[in-house]
Amino acid sequence: MIAVFVTGGTFDKEYNELTGELFFQETHLHEMLALGRSRLPVRVATLMMVDSLDMTSDQRMSIAKACREAPEDRLVLTHGTDTMVETAALLAAQVTGKTIVLTGAMVPWKFGSSDGLFNLGSALAFVQTLPSGVYLSMNGRCFPWDDVRKNKVKGEFEPVSTASGSGRI
Amino acid sequence: MIAVFVTGGTFDKEYNELTGELFFQETHLHEMLALGRSRLPVRVATLMMVDSLDMTSDQRMSIAKACREAPEDRLVLTHGTDTMVETAALLAAQVTGKTIVLTGAMVPWKFGSSDGLFNLGSALAFVQTLPSGVYLSMNGRCFPWDDVRKNKVKGEFEPVSTASGSGRI
Amino acid sequence: MIAVFVTGGTFDKEYNELTGELFFQETHLHEMLALGRSRLPVRVATLMMVDSLDMTSDQRMSIAKACREAPEDRLVLTHGTDTMVETAALLAAQVTGKTIVLTGAMVPWKFGSSDGLFNLGSALAFVQTLPSGVYLSMNGRCFPWDDVRKNKVKGEFEPVSTASGSGRI
């Protein structure tokens, strides 16, 4: 059994047609799994629905607690991209013996051109095959938590180290 | 570097608005990788564009040859679902020392509700992490080539063996 | 009140992921009206669900009967494009004193790239403003029933007459 923990992020943002603003409602994880015809045994739980720029230390601690206490050894976490690396570092310090893969999206799932479904497919595959540890899965790649950063100019993730082969598990 | 070999299948079918029939034109792999914001080093090559029910032995042999001769050790193959298992078995017999992941879609990518992007994300992740061998990646799961079949009633893939835990790498 | 009569056609075709064939299930008119945020008082009724190439004389007669007996004076008919002109001619002979607009789609609504929503918007507007008579609304244009044909090479509708200004009400 795999647990998928939802924390919000661009992934789940929607367009409020009354105000013209983006906001959170329910997670779209269930419909995404249905669209992908996923037959994985998965437990989906919404921990919070926040923009990762607004995520507090307390919220981050509660995510770590949920990961620790989950009966599953394999966990996917949907998360805003802006502070995904920060949460990954905390999880690496606080959770041991589990495979945790954080993923997200650059464009909301509800908008036609989202990378969300691709990223979800990747994350669920990586979480099944990688040894215990904390990873980020974005752009088809998988990064260990301590060798990744978001390149905010390009809007993509990249390894911090420059050694060839980095960013590829 | 990963090679993605296109052979056709539901994945790449389009709707011909003059005849009302489904047909093949160009592959959509490039736009799917773009939508997924993939930054993987990937070489895409179209080997053929056929419905897998129409695939001949010669065509299957030419796929095996292309896999053997490819400089890449990690290969993803898009393929119609109906005879995907058959091609996988041939590849297992004819190609050694490489990780080959076959994937496809139940609904064409060009139709709104396709599982193609999810499957592509999964396949590209599995191919990076699994040891050499031939696998099928569908429904978020990954199956070794010799323990999988398409359940044509349910429209999904399942392990042949009934042992618990099957169908999960 | 406007009546929308559904008869099938490309408009409502779906992809059967088990057989790879196109088929009819329920009409999508309701979700299309919802997506368009339509606030028109509309009654939707499914008369039949057929490919217009398969429509029989009896079925065509039953459509005419439904139009005659409807309490509404303004009717939109969704119809396959291949024999839309034929049905329009029958309606012109059998129904008087009502504004009837036939419309359809070149690509099924469920496929991403359908013209269906555009055509539905046009047809509902034309039916509100045109005097009684039978019309075809396709390609943003509106044609009187006796000056229109489907150009099967181009996949679009055009006036039969060549006088300038034709095909524009």
Place this chain on the structure above:
Amino acid sequence: MIAVFVTGGTFDKEYNELTGELFFQETHLHEMLALGRSRLPVRVATLMMVDSLDMTSDQRMSIAKACREAPEDRLVLTHGTDTMVETAALLAAQVTGKTIVLTGAMVPWKFGSSDGLFNLGSALAFVQTLPSGVYLSMNGRCFPWDDVRKNKVKGEFEPVSTASGSGRI
């Protein structure tokens, strides 16, 4: 010949995946007309790209000027919904002898669930059939400029007058 003047509004908003904000780039009118398989003789011109809440008096005057000076007698104007009624009133005062239909969208076209294509189909139909005057076309309905308001709670347009039959041309 019909002129379509673009002024911005929700219609043309896009999602900036680097900042997470909505912004304007190019208009999507051309791709929308292509998707609708429109064969209407149409001239598309972008007058400005603004949120209608930010539209200045000067900008509104320049729209009126463009409408007056256009060689076409039939004009569709895409416009943000928040001040669409205000612009319509100015056009009614400043432009005579032309049929002008303002339309917009509650959800950006680039997001999967937009009403934009439906509204564009309606507006292009109304502009072909209505006598000279200024109208708003939203929600499948058409309103004369002096009997319409945006209901900001419901997110839809409605007649100001309460007489039965209002809001229907």
